[in-house]
Amino acid sequence: MALARDGTGSGAVARAYWSQVHPVFMTPPIAASLFGAILAGSVDPVLAAVHVVAMFAAVYTAHVKDGYVDFHVRGEDDDHPLTERGCRIGLAASTAVFAGCCLLLVALVDVLVLAVVVPTWLIAYHHAPQLDTNPVTATTGYPLGIALSILGGFYVQAGTITAVSLGFAVVFLILLSGVKVIDDAQDYAYDRSIRKRTVAVAVGPDRAYAVAYGLMTTALIAVTAFAVLRIFPLTALVAALAFAAVAAVARRADPELATMLLVRGSYVFLAVLVAAVRFDPLGRLV
Numbered sequence: 001m002a003l004a005r006d007g008t009g010s011g012a013v014a015r016a017y018w019s020q021v022h023p024v025f026m027t028p029p030i031a032a033s034l035f036g037a038i039l040a041g042s043v044d045p046v047l048a049a050v051h052v053v054a055m056f057a058a059v060y061t062a063h064v065k066d067g068y069v070d071f072h073v074r075g076e077d078d079d080h081p082l083t084e085r086g087c088r089i090g091l092a093a094s095t096a097v098f099a100g101c102c103l104l105l106v107a108l109v110d111v112l113v114l115a116v117v118v119p120t121w122l123i124a125y126h127h128a129p130q131l132d133t134n135p136v137t138a139t140t141g142y143p144l145g146i147a148l149s150i151l152g153g154f155y156v157q158a159g160t161i162t163a164v165s166l167g168f169a170v171v172f173l174i175l176l177s178g179v180k181v182i183d184d185a186q187d188y189a190y191d192r193s194i195r196k197r198t199v200a201v202a203v204g205p206d207r208a209y210a211v212a213y214g215l216m217t218t219a220l221i222a223v224t225a226f227a228v229l230r231i232f233p234l235t236a237l238v239a240a241l242a243f244a245a246v247a248a249v250a251r252r253a254d255p256e257l258a259t260m261l262l263v264r265g266s267y268v269f270l271a272v273l274v275a276a277v278r279f280d281p282l283g284r285l286v
């Protein structure tokens with residue numbers, strides 16, 4: 001039975017599976033995992049790599065399942081490169097890779113690591129058709145995965161969760177939930193037509209913007225407070241300032257441009273936080 005819908009042979013199958021690798025969605029959890037590792041201080045590259053592969057496998061699972069549900073079950077999408085059987089085999093393969101990583105982490109770290117790793121797959125697998133039907137879970141599912149990726153990346157190195165790692169995870173959960181609300185607002189008309197209940201569809205675009213920027217502001221205030229209290233490194237203030245500058249520009253842009261700016265702003269935010277955690281130049285000055 002065919003695995004790919006657009007042709008036969010190993011080339012067509014490989015292209016179909018490769019199409020489910022979405023760098024826009026897969027790079028952030030990988031970066032988050034590595035950020036967690038850096039936060040822990042000393043980085044064991046093997047542990048970091050196993051956790052990164054687990055996060056990749058979780059997000060791959062989410063995409064294959066989402067594509068399967070949107071095309072084969074709901075009939076929402078016009079096209080999908082994998083057949084139903086192709087989707088099932090893809091899901092089984094990515095889940096097997098994820099389970100293999102979990103076993104390795106249990107062997108190399110401890111069994112408690114499962115508490116911060118397994119939920120990422122649960123969120124990913126249940127994104128469609130369960131979590132994506134409710135505005136709250138549709139918005140927070142992916143950011144929660146990123147937050148858990150930070151915690152998991154940290155845990156595999158440090159063997160514990162600290163207040164600082166939890167603080168960073170919560171900040172990313174809130175900030176990225178805000179970005180996701182704007183991202184979803186891009187598809188407002190289409191999502192409304194298929195009765196997909198994003199925040200923009202549920203409360204209207206104007207209130208969705210207010211919710212989104214409220215969430216981002218809350219996250220930045222938390223970073224500022226944690227930095228001033230020296231719970232986070234002082235240089236984290238620069239990360240908050242940089243993101244605030246991007247968000248101020250995005251506020252006046254349409255949802256498409258705003259999403260593009262905010263996603264890039266999130267990378268700048270993360271990059272400055274890495275520098276803050278590693279070197280804290282501002283903290284050394286005062």
Ligand SMILES: CC(C)=CCC/C(C)=C/CC/C(C)=C/COP(=O)(O)OP(=O)(O)O
Nearest residue numbers: 029058062063066120124127141142145146
């Ligand atoms: C480790 C980690 C980050 C885990 C979380 C995984 C997770 C929930 C990923 C979601 C990826 C995805 C299918 C996005 C598109 O959803 P959509 O419903 O907005 O887009 P659609 O309109 O294409 O269905």
